[in-house]
Amino acid sequence: MLNIDQWLIKHPFFLALSSNNFSKNAWAMYAEAAAPLVYTVPAFLGITFSRTDARAKEVLSEVWAEELGMADNLSHPVLFQNFYQSVTDRWGKYTHLQKIGVRAGIRMIELCSSGDWPIGVAAMLAHESQFPHAYESMLPAAKQDLGDAAEFFEAHSLVDLEHTETSSKLLDYALTNGIAKEMEVEKSYSASVELLRSVFDAVWAEMSTGAYVAQ
Numbered sequence: 001m002l003n004i005d006q007w008l009i010k011h012p013f014f015l016a017l018s019s020n021n022f023s024k025n026a027w028a029m030y031a032e033a034a035a036p037l038v039y040t041v042p043a044f045l046g047i048t049f050s051r052t053d054a055r056a057k058e059v060l061s062e063v064w065a066e067e068l069g070m071a072d073n074l075s076h077p078v079l080f081q082n083f084y085q086s087v088t089d090r091w092g093k094y095t096h097l098q099k100i101g102v103r104a105g106i107r108m109i110e111l112c113s114s115g116d117w118p119i120g121v122a123a124m125l126a127h128e129s130q131f132p133h134a135y136e137s138m139l140p141a142a143k144q145d146l147g148d149a150a151e152f153f154e155a156h157s158l159v160d161l162e163h164t165e166t167s168s169k170l171l172d173y174a175l176t177n178g179i180a181k182e183m184e185v186e187k188s189y190s191a192s193v194e195l196l197r198s199v200f201d202a203v204w205a206e207m208s209t210g211a212y213v214a215q
Helices: 012-018 026-039 042-050 054-067 078-089 095-112 118-130 131-176 182-207
Strands: none
Touching: 012 118, 012 131, 026 042, 026 078, 026 095, 026 182, 042 054, 042 078, 042 095, 042 118, 054 118, 054 131, 054 182, 078 131, 095 118, 095 182, 118 131, 118 182, 131 182
């Protein structure tokens, strides 16, 4: 099965957030870069969901409901929008960074539509497995700076643990039953890791250009 490396929590961006050693406009910069990717979640999750067999559909239906706010919770895009509005109102807009998320969102949709449903699940697992630990590490700073708008990060630090377990079990089922080959699942997972890494690398590069580093 896939070997999940918790790389995101060690990324310089999250090391800065977890140590509270960053300029506060980093929140707005991250919001701009991540927004297009977050808003495409219904698209790439929907593509994957539409391709499932009965077993996978039953399992993924809970993820679908939680992501879109059909399980007595606010949808994750709505939670993100609350965060986005709060931080850009306070620290300004960096709309030039949206191109980072646009590229990532398009690539994620292409990736999830490039094969049967295990390809999409592997791509999602590469993201879901990283956020709980990374977001938990920076929650104290988020709550201090953002108040209620930190709910996006708090929700993902919990629910994505369940989504990681769900995705892993589904991939075990797919591989055991010959629905997908291990090599193509690993390829999708790796491509999705690099996609996510490109977003945070770009945000960190922008933060580190002098004007944005913590004083």
